[in-house]
Amino acid sequence: MGGLLSGLDQSLISGANLYMPGNLKLNANQASLVNSGMPLGAVAGALILSPINEYLGRRMAIIVSCIFYTIGAALEAGAINFPMMISGRLILCCGLGIEGGTVPIYVAESVPRKIRGNLVSLYQFNIALGEVIGYAVAAIFVSVPGNWRYILGSSLLFSTILFIGMLFLPESPRYLMHRNRELESYAVWKRIRGFSDYSSKEEFLDMRQVVGSENTHLQSSKRFAWTELLTDPRSRRALVYANIMVFLGQFTGVSAIMYYMGVLMSKMNFTNKDSVFMSLVGGGSLLLGTIPAVLYMERFGRRFWANTMLPGFFIGLVLVGVGYRIPYETHPHAATGVYLTGIILYMGFFGSYACLTWVIPRESFGNKTRSYGMTTADANLFLCSFIVTYNFTRMVNSMTKIGLTLGFYGGIAVVGWFYQINFMPETKNKTLEEIDDIFSKPTSAIVKRNIKQTTGIIKDLVSLRWGKVFAPS
Template sequence: MEGGIDTSTDTSAFKECLSLTWRNPYVLRLAFSAGIGGLLFGYDTGVISGALLYIRDDFKSVDRKTVLQESIVSMAVAGAIIGAAVGGWMNDRFGRRRVLLIADFLFFVGAVIMASAPGAALLIVGRIFVGLGVGMASMTSPLYISEASPAKIRGALVSTNGFLITGGQFLSYLINLAFTKAPGTWRWMVGVAGFPALLQFILMLLLPESPRWLYRKGREEAAKVILRKIYPAHEVEQEIQDLKESVEAEIKEEGSSEKMNIIKLLKTKAVRRGLTAGVGLQVFQQFVGINTVMYYSPTIVQLAGFASNRTALLLSLVTAGLNAFGSIVSIYFIDRTGRKKLLIISLTGVVVSLGVLSGVFHETTTHSPMVSRVETSHFSNITCPDYSSALNSGAWDCMTCLKASSPDCGFCSSPTNKVNHMENQKIQI
């Protein structure tokens, strides 16, 4: 980045950020407009958790086939992989601003397709479109913010993109709650994402390209015009010079016969350790299972016995809220305590939380209530086919019921209310 990220950032970084953006609203406008991409990223990855409850109610094929539920959720991730893979090339070829515009178009089209989908197939198609937008926006938004921000507050502004992602997830749960009793329920939930996408599209049309990309493409005067709007008059010339030197060094390296390749980078100890730490953290934070919790949180709550869709969404809001709150805490403490210490504290919390979850799941499995024909007789003898034909049905408990292969088996289920939490707490299979 031109000028680099100011390494002298301290606990007053965000006070400096507020001060500079107050004196120069243009910087805040650039950061906010690009940051909507992070908000959309969080919203579209979080909204499906609540919408899925109502999609299953409307489409019986989705309710009966878990593979369809998994496809509706995971196709956004698959699309994001593709979007991120091509996003880097597109950023260099077409510029950051155009890639964000393309991502907004994909977000909007995906939202419209999902909101009007007559069945699971089009829902999956819409999720793929949204995923492509997520992949592009996830790498382009922070890149645009970093290249269009003053060096002194660059770290602070880029950090807010992470908060907007978790904030978008929290917002998705609030939107889900707001539309639980509206006609169309889940169609509104997934369709609302089209509005911020349209807003960002309009805002980005009115904003310039990244000054670094312009300079890199030989459009020096256009880049200087933007830098003069971003930096105070007494700093702009130095920033122009820093940008010039940075781009020239980059071009020189690309044209050199000694250009470093992946193998040479991996042979460099410092680069190898940094790459291992950075990529390792990204990989392992996914393997702890946070995406499963975020995507299926209301479903997990219902399996715990809270039957109401609205109640399940309300309880899941706690998870999303703590997720967003964690981002705020990390932004405040990251320069006060340091990256490593904050990371160790966070990982300790993750380990403890996973240990508690494991213990609870183990207790639930080993102490699952038994199920008998006497209990099912309270529901007009509606029983699970697997239970009826079981050789040893007397050994069945709630966990056996949940694991049954028949799509008609489930926790507290009935034809009229799939998750029917009875007042007498009886379990029906």
Template sequence: MGFDSEKQSISSAKQVGDSSSGGISSVKEPLIKENHSPENFSVLAAIPPFLFPALGALLFGYEIGATSCATISIRSPTLSGISWYNLSPVDVGIITSGSLYGALIGSIVAFSVADIIGRRKELILAAFVYLVGAIVTAIAPVFSVLIIGRLMYGIGIGLTMHAAPMYIAETAPSQIRGRMISLKEFSTVLGMVGGYGIGSLWVTVISGWRYMYATIVPLPVIMGIGMCWLPASPRWLLLRSLQGKGNVENLQQAAIRSLRRLRGSVIVDSAAEQVNEILAELSSAGEDKEATLGELFQGKCLKALTIAGGLVLLQQITGQPSVLYYAPSILQTAGFSAATDATRISILLGLLKLLMTGVAVIVIDKLGRRPLLLGGVSGMVVSLFLLGSYYIFYNTVPAVAVVALLLYVGCYQLSFGPIGWLMISEIFPLKLRGRGISIAVLVNFGTNALVTFAFSPLKELLGAGVLFSGFGVICVLSLFFIYFIVPETKGLTLEEIEAKCL
């Protein structure tokens, strides 16, 4: 009985998706319901499709925290356990930024393969590269091998930060999609705090830097096994079906099975109907036609690229890497006892980031994306001008700098931190989602590298006060961009976002 109903549903879906039969041309308006019913799902079934991709984000955050401690350990004549510990500042910079360059490579790789192998297999590949990168880094006998390990680990970061938000967005029910993707950012910050904490435990041990990277070897194994167990994204399967890349009926049956696993037993009887609805909506939006590279820069795809690229660009050029870079000196100026220990300072800020990201996770699907972006970035404007004023006018009142720093970190984690990644995962049309997100991730890591390397020369040229005030001006411009360009996507399915917001 159940099999027959599925065959009937698939048959009707074919009629909607077959342009040669006139199914699309007869549709005058997109097949999007004005008021869709909330998607039924089991909470237990919704956890694994978030959890295993989020492990990749946790590994990204861990690398940030652990590397800050590893660079201390590896330069110690007594604790490094190596003969090549006398590293130059350039060498240390290469170690620190090696994973960032690897992430850029990973983003480029994702652009080419993401829509071919799918989100699930991309995350399996990321887990494998993470594992190899961590092992090579931990056992590196010479500096060059260490850098190879850092680059490989970075490729895993690039693949993960491309595929994880996309997989979560395409598998999560619309009413909790924002929360799930924001929890991915929470995982990144949790990994960062864990990296600082574990790094502080190993930093006084001989060859401690090796143990810092070896400690997380089990996590990519768990991530890889988990992603092998999870189903492929049903929307990716349906895209392949619509574009005729494989056996149409088998792909649609696989999408039904996938949706049942992702939502749980509550939709066993309605999974085929939901697949049919998604197919109809994708067909009406023109997803049955294979995308060309030029389409990325036309029409609704160009609008999506403007929104996503603009958000991740502003996420970085509003000073996020630079403010955190300056955090230890700000707290030291304020006379905090913990300021003598850079690791403890980093843990303190990491816990604040964790707390504020948790707040964003709780409220994002209630308040929406735009209110959090506008409110959080407004707070960043105040904090950056306060920080600039401290270095220009109030350098004898360190409390001003501390308040500005804490306000900046808190407001960033309420706004650009989680919502930038959320918006890039849900704003692109399905057929160009893989390529679009890879460009956005490339912009993110590329701009991060640019801001990081340009900060010191600009600080010397302009002074810290003028530089932070300049970041404040960019934040003001960001408010105009958010208000006039960024749409509200709260509660909408991915197909509704494409139809109504682009």
């Protein structure tokens, strides 16, 4: 439900963009700020993520985010001028920053290792589903007078449902253990996981031992957890890795393309009304793209998934750029067909890739620094989203549309692909405590292992042993 609400609020603005700026008499800079106000407000939410998570817990942090969502949506729906609209956007998105960083942590800390990647990926699926619902809501209200107010105000329903649901859910057992509430942690673990099988008992005991040693180390060293992120080599590796993956997920352009979907469609000579309906194409592709990740990421692994999906949405970017180059006046069907094919490929492959940007940061940090590490990752995510979205119009004007999509976004995708091949560790089917061991090794050891694995994959492909590569056990 948290992912659904997040995706809904990210896509509702696309339909509202076609009517709200004119109704409120916003100039171009104010309209850009309203769009980019979402990631900017989310940065503020991300910055208070760690204190809220540390002192209130995962469950209460999500409840606090629902309150921000509700207040912000009410201000948006009732806005009569730019200050009221931007205030509503910032408050709502502050809730997004808190919720977006907390829900995947809550899931990752509570579920078995064999399905952790799938269930955290389900968060991205629900984001995509929420985006499709947002586009559908815009299509429903597009012909209603005052349409954009109903569009933006519709998120009130979903934030209320999430708020009520969280009242009945328990706290994360790892958070309780981290706060030395061992008996409560045991009770929650028994309720949500049970102790009927050996792996569950082993994971609970491992968690107890690792979290206990981390707490003892932190108390004896008398250092703050923030300091650990920079001074502890294990935490520093996770910090760099998680934030680079987040950067790649945003600076390949998805936020700008998603927020301006309706506007981009209108530039392909669709009417405003048709642009709202055509936005469902991109949103639907993003939704369908997340399904393979939810089902198969844990089977194929993080490295395979990242290095397969990134070239796929690069091809989509190429087609989007080519679509812009085809003159619509003389070849309308070719221009529209190539552009939409590019959007479908880009959003579809990115839907699968985006799951990694939620899974990787949540499992990379150790228990003692997870809240603080997620503050940096979430703030980085939304700050990158703000930069890409706010500067989208200026970058299009200075680089041209094909220069931006193919040259800038596509170039970052290519560089990122080589980074993943060399520096991305594999963490599938490992407990959060076992992942600690991976990041405790020097970066050179991780790179050496990755090069050896990549060389083996290339040999298998050349020798036509494709089953070994594409159908792992």
